[in-house]
Amino acid sequence: YSPPCPEPERVVGTLEHTDPSLFTVLAQDAVGGLQVWHEEGGGGGWVDVAPVAGTLLVNVGDMLKVVSNDEYKSVEHRVVIKSSKDARVSIAVFFNPAKRDASDVFGPLPELLAAGRPARYRCFSVPEFIRSRRESGHGRSSLDLFKIAADQRQME
Numbered sequence: 001y002s003p004p005c006p007e008p009e010r011v012v013g014t015l016e017h018t019d020p021s022l023f024t025v026l027a028q029d030a031v032g033g034l035q036v037w038h039e040e041g042g043g044g045g046w047v048d049v050a051p052v053a054g055t056l057l058v059n060v061g062d063m064l065k066v067v068s069n070d071e072y073k074s075v076e077h078r079v080v081i082k083s084s085k086d087a088r089v090s091i092a093v094f095f096n097p098a099k100r101d102a103s104d105v106f107g108p109l110p111e112l113l114a115a116g117r118p119a120r121y122r123c124f125s126v127p128e129f130i131r132s133r134r135e136s137g138h139g140r141s142s143l144d145l146f147k148i149a150a151d152q153r154q155m156e
């Protein structure tokens with residue numbers, strides 16, 4: 001919930017981040033404010049995700065990026081305050097792995113790996129992932145810590 005703000009350009013709604021989840025289902029109201037980072041050419045910029053009435057938005061999170069071996073990309077997003085008159089309400093539901101013990105490990109799905117398409121991440125557990133994320137700082141993806149360097153990737 002973001003209350004109306006008399007000087008919307010001077011405040012931040014939600015700082016830029018990727019969701020750590022597998023994926024996130026999001027409902028935003030007609031006020032809008034969600035933006036995604038879009039790479040283009042050598043640069044990039046923030047692009048509005050226009051609200052569409054009656055729709056839900058599905059955001060790919062870092063965990064899905066890993067299990068899909070980068071087939072799905074987690075998107076960097078943030079929320080800016082658009083209105084000086086209207087409050088904004090959004091509802092985000094985060095879908096996370098149910099297996100959260102240190103002995104339950106996640107990594108790129110074996111079915112997706114092939115000759116020429118080796119695993120890009122090593123396996124890790126949810127507690128390890130949460131700890132790495134916390135140590136990376138607010139909202140910052142920690143996936144680099146689990147990445148296997150291009151010259152080290154190999155088929156099992």
Ligand SMILES: O=C(O)CCC(=O)C(=O)O
Nearest residue numbers: 014019028034079090092
């Ligand atoms: O409020 C929104 O539209 C997005 C919120 C969000 O990105 C989050 O809770 O992770």
Ligand SMILES: [Fe+2]
Nearest residue numbers: 017018019077
């Ligand atoms: Fe988010």
